[in-house]
Amino acid sequence: MAATIRDIREQTGLSLATISKYLNGGNVLPENREKIETAIRDLHYEVNEIARGLVTNKTKTIGMIVYDIESMFSGVLIRHVGDCLRKAGYALLVCDSCNDEKIEADNVRFLINKKVEGMVVIPVSWKEDFLLPTREKKIPVVLMDRSFAVSDFDCVKIDNRTAALRATNHLLGCGHKKIAIIASRVEYTGWERYKGFREAMVQAGLSVPEEYCRIGAHTIEFGHDSMLKLLELPDRPTAVLMTNYETSLGAVMAVNESGFDCPGDISMLGFDDLIMSHVVKPKLCMVVQPMKEMCEKAVELVLTQIDSKEERPPIELSMGTTLRDGNSIKPLQGK
Amino acid sequence: MAATIRDIREQTGLSLATISKYLNGGNVLPENREKIETAIRDLHYEVNEIARGLVTNKTKTIGMIVYDIESMFSGVLIRHVGDCLRKAGYALLVCDSCNDEKIEADNVRFLINKKVEGMVVIPVSWKEDFLLPTREKKIPVVLMDRSFAVSDFDCVKIDNRTAALRATNHLLGCGHKKIAIIASRVEYTGWERYKGFREAMVQAGLSVPEEYCRIGAHTIEFGHDSMLKLLELPDRPTAVLMTNYETSLGAVMAVNESGFDCPGDISMLGFDDLIMSHVVKPKLCMVVQPMKEMCEKAVELVLTQIDSKEERPPIELSMGTTLRDGNSIKPLQGK
């Protein structure tokens, strides 16, 4: 059906090798170049990437595994990573882990089977075991947003500790002392943010009651429940720091449903602005990540790994964050 | 590096043909089956889908083009389509049109170049021109959510007219008479929903002032602006019907920022529930689509098109919707 390189040979009288050379940007005589180009036009020829892939052993495809494709956070990352890759001539194969470690491990095998040349992964699991198969096959991997305690993989993320520390300091600066935190237990990210929070509190000479620390799942539900529990405490906190997108969302939900007023009754500071900060009232003060830049870096890392054959130690990129103002924080006359 | 079918031949002493037959589920002698299986285990053999694709001319890949990957609506659809395809042994290549017709057209060409066997498309354009290349190559296409005025493609969507009509009747049933609508101008979907709305109003013997009809872009911004304008009218509507996800989101935003109260000052009825109806206060009453079922149908349609070689007239599937209760509608003592 479709024209092949052989059809071009027929029409031009040249050899396969010459035509192939032309297709790959090699030098051919102007006269032959002409012939080939008209033949391509006449026959509507397009190179068959499958056949090319068979011999070059390259698929020009990168796999991306996201923890939850329904999350807007994933969506934004997918868009930017896809854009960058497209510019570099690569395609993106997206897999959704549905927040499930088993599916995540399946995804890795699936992508290997699809012969992707590299992977960008926002992991669900706490351990890197599920990525082991990529090591066997020497497939470059770049983690995003989340990394592991001891990691052997390239990673692009934000400086979680500092971000949380500064966010907490902001609350402290507004006069808050009774600050609660909602964080995720499972991975490094949540843990680092939690540490940043504790550090700021210790520096301020404040102690944090057990019941102010809600460490749990990375879900809207957990954020929701945690916030409700916090609001029910006899000694309510005056401010809450939510350390990821999902729990921020859930917490906002809970406050809106509870009848409490933000910032009147409780101040809030969230993480990971997406459209959310606009849709909720009042506008949420948030820690925002440079998502586009992170994606550019991630793509850069995975492509350089592909290009250079030598091993190199893993690179961990820590990007800065900014604190975006809102009016979800009430200044307290302190001390 | 990786083991090939030829390595298996070495170890087993069988021929390529026999091994290939085994791999494709053919019958081989139990004794040979045994040999092949141990060889596969020993050598960690995995079939090379690229090579297989070259000869069978099949990639076992479906392309999906979504209008905006940052929209949760897209995310949900991607997840379900991906799930269904995976079960059928197909991979999903996702492309993001960024609400841009030019990018959309590029995406079609890109997917054709990637030799996908079929496409699932949530279009941005109002015309089907950009899909013409798929016709030339005889690549099956299924549209989702949005179709064209005169369409030559399979399509899975909801019964937009009825959905809007019933939603409007619900508002009317609550005693509302001054009902405004925010709809998208561009495609069939928005137009049908608008027609359903008009129909219900006419049936109720009510006229709709010009300034109550906000027909425009399919964006959060348009929803936001429209709602603000409606709230500023000297003769404010008592209820607003938002006919898609983005404008619903924008409208909610606007009300929250404006200081008006919902449902006290204004009642709202939205379209396309995603997590949104929980995160906003009060809980939004919404028209919800059977998204999972729609995806199952879409995949079914595209796969049957692939399997059967004969042409058949396009199938347009119209699914029913349900009206999900909330408390964003204030009952009026009418008449």
Add this chain to the structure above:
DNA sequence: GAACAAGAGCGTACCGTTTCGCGAACACGT
């Protein structure tokens, strides 16, 4: 026991590219 059918295995051509080694043609300086 011959005729025949069914089942299994085998060779080999092919899918559409790239790549490698080699040779032809040409230009140049001496």
Add this chain to the structure above:
DNA sequence: ACGTGTTCGCGAAACGGTACGCTCTTGTTC
């Protein structure tokens, strides 16, 4: 006129599978 170097083209062998048509075993039936 000759060696030298450069440029460009060619033939053929991969790459890793599938599939067609043939042969060779078996087992069954009369």
